[in-house]
Amino acid sequence: MLFAADYPFLNILWSMIIFFAWVAWIWTLILIFGDLFRRHDSSGWVKAAWTIFLILIPFLGVLAYLIVNARGMAERSASQAAASQAHFDQYVQSVAAKGGAASEIDKAKQLLDSGAITPAEFEQLKAKALV
Numbered sequence: 001m002l003f004a005a006d007y008p009f010l011n012i013l014w015s016m017i018i019f020f021a022w023v024a025w026i027w028t029l030i031l032i033f034g035d036l037f038r039r040h041d042s043s044g045w046v047k048a049a050w051t052i053f054l055i056l057i058p059f060l061g062v063l064a065y066l067i068v069n070a071r072g073m074a075e076r077s078a079s080q081a082a083a084s085q086a087h088f089d090q091y092v093q094s095v096a097a098k099g100g101a102a103s104e105i106d107k108a109k110q111l112l113d114s115g116a117i118t119p120a121e122f123e124q125l126k127a128k129a130l131v
Contacts, residue, residue, distance in 0.1 A: 025062065029054065032065050035073045038080075104129035 036042075036050055054061035066073075108125035111117045117125070 025059070028062055028066075029058070031073075032062060035069070035076060036065075038076065039072075101129045 032054065033051075036047055039047070050061075050065060054065065105126050108117070108122050108129070111125075112119065112122040
């Protein structure tokens with residue numbers, strides 16, 4: 001039977017460090033596979049070769065990929081983030097452009113300021129927009 005006293009604190013600490021390093025390596029491997037298969041500048045043969053290399057010699061493969069492609073990984077990640085942000089901004093603009101009560105009231109206020117409608121008509125348009 002194994003008791004807590006049979007497993008000293010430094011062994012626990014070392015086990016935690018090893019577990020953390022293993023999780024970090026797995027996460028790095030996932031990031032590399034994600035980057036590898038999103039690349040448009042590599043052929044299928046290059047992707048297959050990297051995949052085989054990463055599976056057969058995992059630690060050396062991860063280090064080699066990071067050394068060879070670190071700059072490209074950062075650039076691809078930044079461009080993907082910029083594209084996602086641009087897509088989100090475009091979506092927000094398209095939804096916000098549709099208006100709502102505030103937009104209708106603003107249009108009515110512009111018409112009032114230009115003299116196209118009377119203050120009574122402005123109040124009617126405002127009440128209609130708020131309903």
